[in-house]
Amino acid sequence: MFVIVGVRSLRFALCLSVIMLVASEGRADELIINDFEGPNPVDGVTVTPAAVSEGSTVTAVSDVPDGGGSFAAKTALDADAGADGWFSTAFPFATLDLSAATEITFWIKTDIASNFNFQIHSGDAEASVFGFSTAEFTPDTWNQITAPVASFTKPPWSANPVVWSNVIRFQITAFGSGPYDGLYAIIDNVIADAAVALPSSIITSFAASVLTPFSGEDVTFSWIVDPDATVSIDQGIGSVDAQTIDGIGELQITAPDVPAGTALDYTLTVSKEGEKATRTLTLTLAPKPVDNLFADFEGPNGLGGAFVSHEATLTLVGDVPDGGGSFAAKTVLDADAGADGYFSTAFPLAALQDLTDALEISFWIKTDIVSNFNLQVHSVDGAASVFGFSTAEFTPDTWNQITAPVVSFTKPAWSSGPVDWKNVIRFQITPFGSGPYDGKYTIIDNAIVDDGPDVEVEPFKITSGIVDASGFSLSWESRIGNIYQVQRQATLDAPW
Numbered sequence: 001m002f003v004i005v006g007v008r009s010l011r012f013a014l015c016l017s018v019i020m021l022v023a024s025e026g027r028a029d030e031l032i033i034n035d036f037e038g039p040n041p042v043d044g045v046t047v048t049p050a051a052v053s054e055g056s057t058v059t060a061v062s063d064v065p066d067g068g069g070s071f072a073a074k075t076a077l078d079a080d081a082g083a084d085g086w087f088s089t090a091f092p093f094a095t096l097d098l099s100a101a102t103e104i105t106f107w108i109k110t111d112i113a114s115n116f117n118f119q120i121h122s123g124d125a126e127a128s129v130f131g132f133s134t135a136e137f138t139p140d141t142w143n144q145i146t147a148p149v150a151s152f153t154k155p156p157w158s159a160n161p162v163v164w165s166n167v168i169r170f171q172i173t174a175f176g177s178g179p180y181d182g183l184y185a186i187i188d189n190v191i192a193d194a195a196v197a198l199p200s201s202i203i204t205s206f207a208a209s210v211l212t213p214f215s216g217e218d219v220t221f222s223w224i225v226d227p228d229a230t231v232s233i234d235q236g237i238g239s240v241d242a243q244t245i246d247g248i249g250e251l252q253i254t255a256p257d258v259p260a261g262t263a264l265d266y267t268l269t270v271s272k273e274g275e276k277a278t279r280t281l282t283l284t285l286a287p288k289p290v291d292n293l294f295a296d297f298e299g300p301n302g303l304g305g306a307f308v309s310h311e312a313t314l315t316l317v318g319d320v321p322d323g324g325g326s327f328a329a330k331t332v333l334d335a336d337a338g339a340d341g342y343f344s345t346a347f348p349l350a351a352l353q354d355l356t357d358a359l360e361i362s363f364w365i366k367t368d369i370v371s372n373f374n375l376q377v378h379s380v381d382g383a384a385s386v387f388g389f390s391t392a393e394f395t396p397d398t399w400n401q402i403t404a405p406v407v408s409f410t411k412p413a414w415s416s417g418p419v420d421w422k423n424v425i426r427f428q429i430t431p432f433g434s435g436p437y438d439g440k441y442t443i444i445d446n447a448i449v450d451d452g453p454d455v456e457v458e459p460f461k462i463t464s465g466i467v468d469a470s471g472f473s474l475s476w477e478s479r480i481g482n483i484y485q486v487q488r489q490a491t492l493d494a495p496w
Contacts, residue, residue, distance in 0.1 A: 033104070033170065033190040034091055036060060036071045044211045046284060047075060048088045050261050055081030055181075058089065064188055065107040065142040072107075072188035075172075079182040079322060086175035088119070089185070092168060094205060095279040099164040101192040103148045104130075110185040111139045114177035117155070118147050120162045121169045123265040123280040128152035128162040129173075168265075168280045202226040204247075206268045206279035212286045213255035219283065221266065222250045229272040235264065260285050297327040297445065309344040310337040320445050321364040321399040328364075328445035335439045342432035344376070345442065352380075353424045355406075361387075362403040366443040368396045371434035374412070375404050377427050379420035385409035391431075 036042065041060045047053040055078035060071040075089045098104075098120075106118070117129040130147035137143050154161040172187055174180055204224035213219050225231055227247035232239045243249045256264070267280045297303065297316055308314055311334040316327040331345045361375070374386040387404035394400045411418040429444055431437060 031096070031098075031101075031192045033096065033192055034073075034093065035069050035189050036073045036187075037069045041071050042073050044092050045073060046090050046212060048090065049086075050286075052077065052081050052083045052087045055083075056087070061186060063109065063186060065109070065144070068107070068188050072109075072186050074184060074186045076184040077181055081181045083180040084178045086173060086178065087180055088171050088173035089187070090121075090169055090171045091187075091190075092211065092282060096167045097165045098149075098167050098192055101149055101164070103146055104190065104192050105144055105146045106190040107142050107144050107188045108134070108172070108185060109140065109142045110134055110137075110174075110183070112174050112177075112180060112183045112185060113137075113139070114174045114180075117171075117173040117175065118145065119155075119171040119173060120152065120164075120167055121171065121282075122163040122166040123168060123267060123282075125159040125263075126162050126166075127155065127158040129155050166278065166280065168282060202229050202272050202275055203268065203270050203277045203279050206281060208266075208281050208283065210255075211282070212284050214260070214286045215255055215257045217255045218252055219255055220250060220252045221268075221281075222248075223268055223279075224248055225268075225270045226272050229270045232269050234267045234269070237266075255283065255285060258285055297329050303329060305348045307346055308333075309342075309346070310334075310339045312337060312343070312345075314345065317443060319366065319443060321366070321401075328366075328443050330441060330443045332441040333438050337438045339437040340435045342430055342435065343437050344428045344430035345444070346426055346428040348426040349424065355421045355424050358406050358421070360403055360405045362401055362448045364399050364401050364445045365391070365429070366397065366399045367391060367394075367431075367441060369431050369434075369437060369440045369442065370394075370396070371431040371437075374430045374432065375402065375427065376412075376430060377409065377419045377421075378425055379423045380425060382416040383419050384412065384415040385419035386412050 042058050045058045047056045047058060056075060058073060058075050061074040062071060063074070064070070064072045073089075073091070075087075077083055077087065081087075104118075104120075108116075113135050115131060115133050115135075117131055119127055119129045121127045130152050132145050132147070134143070149164070152162070170190060172185060174185065202225060206221070206223045209220040209222075210217065221233065223231065223244070225244065225247050229247070230239070230241055231244050231249060232241075233251070237251070237253070240249055240251055243251045258264070262285045264283045264285070265280050266283065267278050269276065269278050271277075303314060303316060306314055306329060308331055313332045313334075315330050315332075317330045318327060319330070320326070320328045329345070329347075331343075333339055333343060337343070355377075361377075363375070365373075370392055372388060372390050374388055376384050376386045378384045387409050389402050389404070391400070406421070409419065429442060431440075431442070
């Protein structure tokens, strides 16, 4: 698949954690803080630091401990995630009063032999941690951790210890034995013992549409409270009684213009007849996204409108690099294609794309060709810029990643002008100068722009293509959201 870090493919809406009181025969009541069941068990879960977050995935998996439910939460780091010193997975939830708890238990399965911290956070930069080690665990087996509340301590990086009556998230952090690239941790059944206080009855819920917005993005807060209560939100918002009707309220704000990575706590305060209760949500500002780029080879029409300059077969194949999806795009030239000097595979975009904020583009290539190549980025009116690379040092038929800094792109002699990065319409992969290329192949996958989370671009499919003396004409059908449009590109007789 062709993927770009530049637009959010996953928008984390807050899913209030499953919080329920359960009774077990012969045991006191327990509070399940998170068991990762329900329709969206890992919504709102994030990984830090930010650089590692872009190279990690958090998914619900069916690998659970004995007595577990259907799902657990797995954090998997890419082979090049950059987690040299530490990484942390954060699990937010509706505010809980754990002041009566004496211990918290959870299950962990990991291939990491390291020190860990189990962190408990409340509002206003308040946290306490319990340390444990997996050094003596058998890798890839489930182990239960028991953390006595009395053993939690304030770490040096926290301004204050956790306020146990106002807990808003827990985190699992590996540290001190990195790098952690390519490793994983699975967490399940986080449980506080006996007689913990359930959330106040005058607050039923407090949620946000986005937990990791970028500056300027709209965020909608929603809440359900006692119909006769007064309601306010801090961070300069104030009373929201006017936005609360029969105990149900909603308010849209704009995420403030602060640096990416900034954490902002928003506390809902509800009062009724002398009773007062609060819930806190934490918004963590994300980098601003870059627009859609390139194509996604994962859909039923994963090749979209891709085409080749010479006689060739262009197909989806299951040969993908580590971390790839199910498919990549393979171009195989005919044995008599006549590609003596060059050939080019082009991937048109469904719509103009603004890549002015992009810093670099990387992608994976596998080929039996030893040659110079160009990664070409095209805009309207025949403008293009190229980044040159060579496969001369590569082992044939192996995957290699190419990184192309945007500042290193240059205007080729055949282009009418340099690419307009604000109006990108297609990219092309072109070997040149070491032909003939007849009978050779290239496979391309996973193009990534360095700014922002992953995106999967909607697929598009070719509907007709005509080659004649005047050049090449193409019609294709593309999907933007759920709307299908037919777009036609006239004769392509410019240099490839």
